[in-house]
Amino acid sequence: MVIVNFNAGDDLLASVESALASTVETEVVVVDNASTDGSLAALAERFKDRSGVRIIRHDANLGFARASNAGIALARGEHVLLLNPDCRVPPGTLAAVREALDARPDAGMAGCLIQNPDGSEQAGCRRRLPTPGRAFVRAFGLSRFNVGGSERFSDFVLAGQPLPDGPTEVEAISGAFMMVRRGALDRVGLLDEGYFLHCEDLDWCQRFRQAGFAILFVPGATAVHVKGRSSRDRPVRVLWHMHRGMVRFYGKFFRDQYSLPFMWLVFLGVWLRFAALASWALLRRALPRAA
Numbered sequence: 001m002v003i004v005n006f007n008a009g010d011d012l013l014a015s016v017e018s019a020l021a022s023t024v025e026t027e028v029v030v031v032d033n034a035s036t037d038g039s040l041a042a043l044a045e046r047f048k049d050r051s052g053v054r055i056i057r058h059d060a061n062l063g064f065a066r067a068s069n070a071g072i073a074l075a076r077g078e079h080v081l082l083l084n085p086d087c088r089v090p091p092g093t094l095a096a097v098r099e100a101l102d103a104r105p106d107a108g109m110a111g112c113l114i115q116n117p118d119g120s121e122q123a124g125c126r127r128r129l130p131t132p133g134r135a136f137v138r139a140f141g142l143s144r145f146n147v148g149g150s151e152r153f154s155d156f157v158l159a160g161q162p163l164p165d166g167p168t169e170v171e172a173i174s175g176a177f178m179m180v181r182r183g184a185l186d187r188v189g190l191l192d193e194g195y196f197l198h199c200e201d202l203d204w205c206q207r208f209r210q211a212g213f214a215i216l217f218v219p220g221a222t223a224v225h226v227k228g229r230s231s232r233d234r235p236v237r238v239l240w241h242m243h244r245g246m247v248r249f250y251g252k253f254f255r256d257q258y259s260l261p262f263m264w265l266v267f268l269g270v271w272l273r274f275a276a277l278a279s280w281a282l283l284r285r286a287l288p289r290a291a
Contacts, residue, residue: 001081001094002029002071004064007037008085011226013046018088020052024095029054030085031071033061039085063196063241064175072190080185084176086226087114096221097179100167108184108213109205111173112221113163121159122225124174126217128156129206132250132258132266163219170217171209175201176225184213197238199245206253235281243274 001019005012012030019028030053032040040057047053056070072080079098083089093112101110114125128134134156158170178201188211191200205215247270255263 011086065191110216
């Protein structure tokens, strides 16, 4: 298991504790991207006598993809799990997801039902691939015209739909909880380090599918994702990397599938969205001081 930490605070300790309480033997590799909140020191102290916890310390924030790849290089075992530091897993979750993977030789990756702290389903844990066309539909609310399951007006978010009875194939899962089979990983390769934060999980899902591997969603296994602890203090920077990742993802996989004018419209929409969200984030931070 690989956990990338950047100022995750007490959530990091809770995440590692939950992983070590799993019903299957688990090795945890924590990769720290130069945290300054004392979370890594607290982790080292708490687990100093536990042989199952290994730590990689970076002198700078290298981003999620580079840090994850460093952890994957050190991890051992037939299955590798990427877990966010603000994600907690019940004891039986890892065993259930691993069992689902092992039952499908064609599957290379699997995720679980990720829940918000209030128990609701988190949007990204099962989804269709957010192609430029689907992103356009979602941005303008065109999915309300999706009568009879038409692909033309389909959204990419599956959260809120009835849960399947068992493990089912999806196009993409969340990077907060991604278990991959080592043999598939060796064929597909590591995460694309051209992404700093966000969209590297979608990129990986697309590459796994292009290599012929199925991606599974396992509804009977759960995890709770607090979400956003590491990004609260720098929302604009996080938004920048998120939208930059979108542009890279769309350009990498869909440039040849859509007309050039449409792609430029998509890129323009991405940056307009960034400008709107960044402005709102700055305004929210300024309001308390003005009051």
